[in-house]
Amino acid sequence: MLKFALSRLGTFIPTFIGVALISFAFIRVLPGDPIIVMAGERGVSPERYEELRQQYGFDQPIWVQFWDYMTGILQGDLGQSFVTNRPVWDEFFTLFPATLELSLCAIIIATAIGIPAGVIAAVNRGKFFDRALMSTALIGYSMPIFWWALLLIIVFSGNLGWTPVSGRIGLLYFFDTPTGFMLIDSAMSGQDGAFGSAVRHLILPSIVLATVPLAVIARQTRSAMLEVLSEDYIRTAKAKGLSTARVNGVHALRNALIPVITVIGLSVGTLLAGAILTETIFSWPGIGKWMVDSISRRDYPVVQGGLLLIAVIVMIVNLIVDILYGLINPKIRKR
């Protein structure tokens, strides 16, 4: 297992360099000069412009800029934001817990509902529950997210007043956020109702973000289960006199999980890269919103570094998924 993980780590290096190169090139091919954007409507004098160009190293040839960037990365320096002057690294880790907290909640909701729903649909194939569930899943999958989010806000925040409209915590609460995870920090703060407030703030964005993965997981679980249920070993399990719940829930599900884990992994990767729409609608201070803002500001170091860190996180998620494959089905470990 360790050998397997290490061999996978080896493939990280070329991927890492590739991502670094693409993110470096991507922001530079976008039209727009960062200095002009920074200067805003007031403009900038040619002397000051030249000065800033030298300060940020834009006067250097492009390969020299890339070389400086890469050597910086290897020393753990992702550069500083043009806008805030804070290191990209610090900004990322201030915002990432918010995205992580939201993504994990969403994926937990999607998995906890999606897998059982898919199993039940597969077992009752063609019956009412199966049809109803699969139609609902299709709607969930095809619905525009911003519309769904607004609908939920109108009903639950507007009409019913159960949930707040935006943010991570009520305005009344002030406390330190050592972990960056609002659920943990609010619970540790000891303030009355802080935790409840954090939970209420998390509910709607989690549901919105969970909708698409939930639909995908339910559909994937159903189709994987249908395939597995016709396998010979399911007949063997039934021939042992095992209960239907055990045959479906243990013997079939374990085998059906491989493709399901794949889509969960892909979903987690996408979610961690920042749920741009959801974060924007709910004013959730996560990395999706941060990346979009930085791109429009032509904040080169933030876009480069942010993309690179997101790519690393997606790679780590993929590695975890690969390790899970082997744990679920040892036959895969051999390959």
Next chain:
Amino acid sequence: MSLLTIRNLSVSFATSSGQFRAVDGVDVDVNPGEILAIVGESGSGKSVSMLATMGLLPWTATITADQMSFDGRDLRTISAKERRKIVGNELAMIFQEPMSSLNPCFTVGFQIREALRKHTSLSARERHARCVELFEMVGIPDPEKRLKTFPHQMSGGMNQRVMIAMAIACKPRLLIADEPTTALDVTIQAQILDLLTGLQRETGMGLILITHDMGVVAETAERVSVQYAGQKVEDQTVQGLFETPHHPYTSALLSALPERATEKHLPTIPGVVPGQHDRPAGCLFSPRCKFADDTCRQTPPPVQSAALGHARCHYPLTTPEEVSA
């Protein structure tokens, strides 16, 4: 009293092109401690009738029978829950493909212990001891180590031994072996058959051996039931069957055995088993039968007496001379 009694069992499947009758009026009787072989070509309904007995057919199957009882219990009216207490316990089955019949996600030990946990009151330690004992019975060396392996880490022959160990774990009174050696190497086939007959002698369980191999029948069984196109066409002792087959199909099967060939070319039975859409009106074997006349082609044949091997034939063969004719 016979252990398993089946009268007039029919199984049909709902297919997109209508009902397909896979088993058509089959009778089966097995006594305690008896070895019955069910022989027939692919598609003759031999596996399906046994899967119906086990309750393992998919919901697309419609099963009807005048009688279907195991050890005095009516399998037609039994609840699913009651059936699960019998299946895997007193009535066990092993299958054709050992490699795909074991779950790849669990160790073989887990899969055997699971049956023991379901049907016995043994403690975890006793279950493990029983597994070791079972592995020794089925001839798997180094049981302690092998119990921890996964099916893909073992050969087909070893996996079939695991399947057998799993089936006999709860000391069944009847074991159904559905072509247990078909997917295995020839050298392993003999070992597995010896193992099955040995275990049958040791434990006194009844054994139904489903096969298409007359050689296997001759070596292992006491009584043979021959199936053709979903019907039982003959049922007699092995010795009687090999000496005087009463049904022309049985006779043709026997003359197709390489050991019995008298000519340079191996005799074959012309034509194929009738399918869903070309079932003859009369005897199902009539299109391929060299003795068939208009009666055979138009009228379904009666089932003859026990002395004539319950042959489903208008003109059963009666003497060895006739058979070789």
